[in-house]
Amino acid sequence: MATGSGARPLRADAVRNRRSVIEAARDAFALHGVTASLDDVARAAGVGPGTLYRHFPSRDDLILAVITEGLADLHRLGVELLDETDPLKAVSRWLEAFIEQCSMYDGLAQALARTPVHESDTCRLSLDAGTALIRRAAEAGALRADIDADDVRHLAAAIAWVGGQLPPDPDRRTRLLRMMLDGLRPR
Template sequence: MTHDKTDAVGHRKPLRADAQRNEDRLLEAAAEAFARDGIGASVKDIARQAGVGVGTLYRRFPSKELLIEAIYRHEAQRLSEAAPHLAATQPPIDAMRTWMERFIDFMAAKQGMADALRVVLADENEKLQTRALLADAIEQLLAPSKGRRWARREVDARDVLMALGGIALMATSEKQRDLATRLIDLLLHGIAAG
């Protein structure tokens, strides 16, 4: 949760357009930095890469833990929102492949923040909500396209999510991003009907 002003019932007030752009740039720069450098990522470098001052970063995110929590939520939301767009603009298997590649990048960033996330996201409900959000995105990508089913009927979105999580862990521990792409291809062959 960011250090925002809230209304009388505790809802976060929407940011001005320029403030929202600054926050989005900060979260994207921070996700890249944590994926690359882990928890030791420099806050000054993140602010510089986002094109804002360190003061702006600290006003929005007074601690590194709050920044990491915001990145996690932001990236999960972006992944979720990407699914319907990909499904509408690409052939089904290509849409799923693109989404899976983005998921692997999300997991790489998460690995870079793993120690801090264990503390920040100790709440089991947070994990379950994120899993449900991502499984819903996969479900949209598995849906029949133009009346034709491209995926085998027995494929379950939660199983696909768990398989992707395993792929991400293996590729990250082996430090082989290309391994993830090869394993995604194998997973897609298992998902596809016929």
């Protein structure tokens, strides 16, 4: 059962309202990006703004609720890829999935780069999985030893952002990721 900020379980109507807000936000983010009007989200969910803010005190809280499943998938993928024999291939696959997640909604790459978003357990677990893969690749000599995992993720988020700003090109993100990884290899 879902819970709010306290330890008590939410009432059934509160659970429904929360679910409705998340679904309405998902639709609004798909159409207008993560800067969509929260008043419009509340209206589409059939609740008042107060109900929305009671469940999601900030925009970042709502964004995280909408993308939590994708972040959990990123974490699972990272854990699975630790068994991949080629550490560079593992990092590349995880970064592709990270870029895809960051590209899900307009403005999401910027939101994921903000510190408050990283305070979520789900987000932290997904980023930790990527960090483990990046460190493993560096220790294996597949990436430069002096790289910082946060910098690598910021570069990947930038690829997601650039991909959304330019005219559509289905191969752009893949090309940019390949160039980035080539630049991170030992010389």
